[in-house]
Amino acid sequence: MLIDTHCHLDQLTDPAVALAEAAAQGVTQVVAVSESASSMSAVLALAQAHPGTVVAGLGLHPAWISQQAPEAVEAGLLFLAQHLPQAQVLGEVGLDHQWATTPEEQTFQEEVLDRQLALAAAAGKPPNLHSRRCPRQVMERAITFARQTGLNAQLHWFTHSRKLIHQCNDAGIYVSVGPMVVDDPQTQQVALAIADELLLIETDAPVPIGGLPNQPARARAVAEKLATLKGRPLEEIAALTTANFRRYLSGN
Numbered sequence: 001m002l003i004d005t006h007c008h009l010d011q012l013t014d015p016a017v018a019l020a021e022a023a024a025q026g027v028t029q030v031v032a033v034s035e036s037a038s039s040m041s042a043v044l045a046l047a048q049a050h051p052g053t054v055v056a057g058l059g060l061h062p063a064w065i066s067q068q069a070p071e072a073v074e075a076g077l078l079f080l081a082q083h084l085p086q087a088q089v090l091g092e093v094g095l096d097h098q099w100a101t102t103p104e105e106q107t108f109q110e111e112v113l114d115r116q117l118a119l120a121a122a123a124g125k126p127p128n129l130h131s132r133r134c135p136r137q138v139m140e141r142a143i144t145f146a147r148q149t150g151l152n153a154q155l156h157w158f159t160h161s162r163k164l165i166h167q168c169n170d171a172g173i174y175v176s177v178g179p180m181v182v183d184d185p186q187t188q189q190v191a192l193a194i195a196d197e198l199l200l201i202e203t204d205a206p207v208p209i210g211g212l213p214n215q216p217a218r219a220r221a222v223a224e225k226l227a228t229l230k231g232r233p234l235e236e237i238a239a240l241t242t243a244n245f246r247r248y249l250s251g252n
């Protein structure tokens with residue numbers, strides 16, 4: 001089996017069809033991450049409708065945070081505090097310097113992220129982290145969180161720098177590789193640097209990648225490419241990344 005560990009399932013036109021198409025490709029589990037208060041509700045409903053297939057990720061996305069009034073962010077945090085125990089993952093959370101360019105905006109994102117990580121620590125849920133234009137800052141928070149809580153952390157789409165991957169490997173931080181790996185040589189180089197025991201697969205669907213519409217079934221193409229790059233059978237990559245995801249969830 002294959003697991004898409006980062007997907008915006010609630011944003012797909014027909015999530016049930018997308019899950020069936022994914023299953024036909026061997027992608028039998030999908031982590032549905034959320035971005036806002038309303039998408040957290042949608043993700044919980046999807047997890048309830050597809051038990052065992054949909055893994056619920058609840059959290060407030062930094063780009064969403066930067067576009068809201070403070071009251072809306074507070075309401076989102078309250079919903080998260082109440083519902084995170086029902087989910088398995090905190091996500092999608094993180095920092096995004098495309099949406100936060102001033103020191104004040106960046107500080108606000110950091111404060112909200114720290115509050116979400118505190119909720120995750122209290123509920124015992126590992127985070128699924130976004131890091132656009134500020135990978136080091138997010139990686140350092142992931143490392144601190146893992147050290148302080150004994151829980152794991154996942155950096156999603158974190159395939160820009162081999163130097164940072166080496167630091168993730170040393171600290172035991174999980175990194176997920178998405179469809180960029182299929183055609184992009186730079187992503188391929190970075191993906192090969194991720195320690196075997198920390199490697200995860202994702203799609204970030206429905207974000208279009210490589211000019212193609214994106215859906216969770218595409219996790220198979222990611223796994224196939226990783227198998228080719230590593231010179232190993234697809235079954236081995238599937239078993240490895242599935243075991244990694246189980247360990248990421250369990251906190252060992």
Ligand SMILES: [Zn+2]
Pocket residue numbers: 006008033092204
């Ligand atoms: Zn995402």
